[in-house]
Amino acid sequence: MTKTPRTPRHWLLTAPLAAAALALLGACASTPPPTAEIAVGRASVERASGPAAAEAPVELAAARDKITRANAALAKEDYDLARRLAVEADADATLAEAQSRSVRSDRALAEVREGIRMLRVEMAPQ
Amino acid sequence: MMNRTLIAGAVLSSLILGACATSQPPPAALVEARSTLRQAELDAAVLTHAPLELKKATDSLNRANQLQGKGEPVDEIRSAAYVANQQAKTAMAIAKAKGNDVAIAGAEADRERARSDMLAGQAQRAQADTRAAQAQSSVAQQQTAHAEARTLSAQAGAADARQQAEQLQRQLAALQATQTERGMLVTLGDVLFENNRAEVKPGAQASLAKLADFLQQNPSRSVLIEGHTDSVGSAASNTTLSRRRAAAVDMALEGLGLAANRATTVGYGEDYPVADNTSASNRALNRRVEIYIAENDQPVKQRR
Numbered sequence: 001m002t003k004t005p006r007t008p009r010h011w012l013l014t015a016p017l018a019a020a021a022l023a024l025l026g027a028c029a030s031t032p033p034p035t036a037e038i039a040v041g042r043a044s045v046e047r048a049s050g051p052a053a054a055e056a057p058v059e060l061a062a063a064r065d066k067i068t069r070a071n072a073a074l075a076k077e078d079y080d081l082a083r084r085l086a087v088e089a090d091a092d093a094t095l096a097e098a099q100s101r102s103v104r105s106d107r108a109l110a111e112v113r114e115g116i117r118m119l120r121v122e123m124a125p126q
Numbered sequence: 127m128m129n130r131t132l133i134a135g136a137v138l139s140s141l142i143l144g145a146c147a148t149s150q151p152p153p154a155a156l157v158e159a160r161s162t163l164r165q166a167e168l169d170a171a172v173l174t175h176a177p178l179e180l181k182k183a184t185d186s187l188n189r190a191n192q193l194q195g196k197g198e199p200v201d202e203i204r205s206a207a208y209v210a211n212q213q214a215k216t217a218m219a220i221a222k223a224k225g226n227d228v229a230i231a232g233a234e235a236d237r238e239r240a241r242s243d244m245l246a247g248q249a250q251r252a253q254a255d256t257r258a259a260q261a262q263s264s265v266a267q268q269q270t271a272h273a274e275a276r277t278l279s280a281q282a283g284a285a286d287a288r289q290q291a292e293q294l295q296r297q298l299a300a301l302q303a304t305q306t307e308r309g310m311l312v313t314l315g316d317v318l319f320e321n322n323r324a325e326v327k328p329g330a331q332a333s334l335a336k337l338a339d340f341l342q343q344n345p346s347r348s349v350l351i352e353g354h355t356d357s358v359g360s361a362a363s364n365t366t367l368s369r370r371r372a373a374a375v376d377m378a379l380e381g382l383g384l385a386a387n388r389a390t391t392v393g394y395g396e397d398y399p400v401a402d403n404t405s406a407s408n409r410a411l412n413r414r415v416e417i418y419i420a421e422n423d424q425p426v427k428q429r430r
Contacts, residue, residue, distance in 0.1 A: 084205040091212035098179075098219035105226035112233040119240045123247065 034083035059096035175224035183213035338382035369393025
């Protein structure tokens, strides 16, 4: 019988433990700093700030608040929280923009229809 | 011996690993997200105008469902579900805005049509007004033309009348006639008669011829021949003489072409002198025949 190099006996016990510890550390997932998500979120908030400010103030305020908290989480290296907040901020800002557009188009349609109504009144036989 | 360690380690790992696994019910955020997505999928406007936005929301919801199925941490599930929810609402808002844009384009086309109809109507009315005005103006022009024609004919008439009047004046002058209220008056003086006799002297022929011509040219004018005398002698004999002299003038005119009963004759004797009878010359003046020629065919107004 040839002598083969032998790992320590306790490796068999420690290996799964080590793996579990690593996994636990990562809290079932591992995240890099969410710089891309925060950039996207900030850009969306910027874009929505002009048009949506009047028509969708609630959604826009929520978006701004979340970007702020995302940056704070990033500073504290709570990357998961930072990523979640950044992604939500992007969704909120995009919704704010869409709602603003919808409200403005409702108004424009009403104006054109009113214009037609008034024209028809003008045109009515005297 | 080794097998038992392996198994123990595996069990331990799975126990620790299993601490991450949850079989929890879906959080409220996920339930809401699923409901909002369903709403968006049923919205025809979303399918027409915002299919990409809908896909984004669907992908996000799928991710949230996977996280839920794998028992991922609830914070992650909630966050993914929230994002899916917001994205579904976004899809519906975009669809509404684009649907409105289409309606606006249609309404603007309607408005332009309505405006052009109104302008066309105004143009038509303006054209109709113009045509009416033109028609009125042409009627007015016709009326003007008629009025001008009438003026011309009136002027011509006036010119004719003037000519006639001038001619008459000349004739009056030629006849040595005067204009009185009873008509033209030609006076045949005493010298044209034999003394105390009714025969007209030949010297009167020239005047009488002119008078006869005039009367023939104006056949409708009435004629009255009056005889007058001075006061010498009786009134009765003067009346007779004057009557006879008037008759003599009438006969002389008939000899010159006058129609037989054209003239009326009358004798007034000494009743209407033109001068007093105190001198020979005055008495001569009174001894006269007056021939009145009317303007028209109405008989000359008699003195009495």
